[in-house]
Amino acid sequence: MEEKSEYQNQPVHPVSVGKLMLIGAGVGLFVILFFVLGGEPKPNWPELWWIRPVLVVPAAGALGGLFFYNMDHLRAQGGWREVIAYLISLVVFMIVLWLGTVLGLAGTMWD
Secondary structure (H helix, E strand, C coil): CCCCCCCCCCCCCCCCHHHHHHHHHHHHHHHHHHHHHHCCCCCCCCCCCCHHHHHHHHHHHHHHHHHHHHCHHHHCCCHHHHHHHHHHHHHHHHHHHHHHHHHHHECCCEC
């Protein structure tokens, strides 16, 4: 009788890529709604100025979620590599979300 390793059937990705991208997009949407709903638009801005940030920032958040998903191989190794993977994922997510916010609000709130 052949013995099976307990790790043989363990998936590397415990959460689907779609779910992580949706979580990232939700965080991005929450962040941009804070800015969009929090201020009064200036009269020289276009009428539908808020559409670009509401589309761009959640897309950037989804890309951050994709990066988090791709770091699963490093997290699965455990130990200090797991800690490094979480830190890198957090830093990259924050940078991507910040860049998406700047790109989305360029020409309106951040002119």
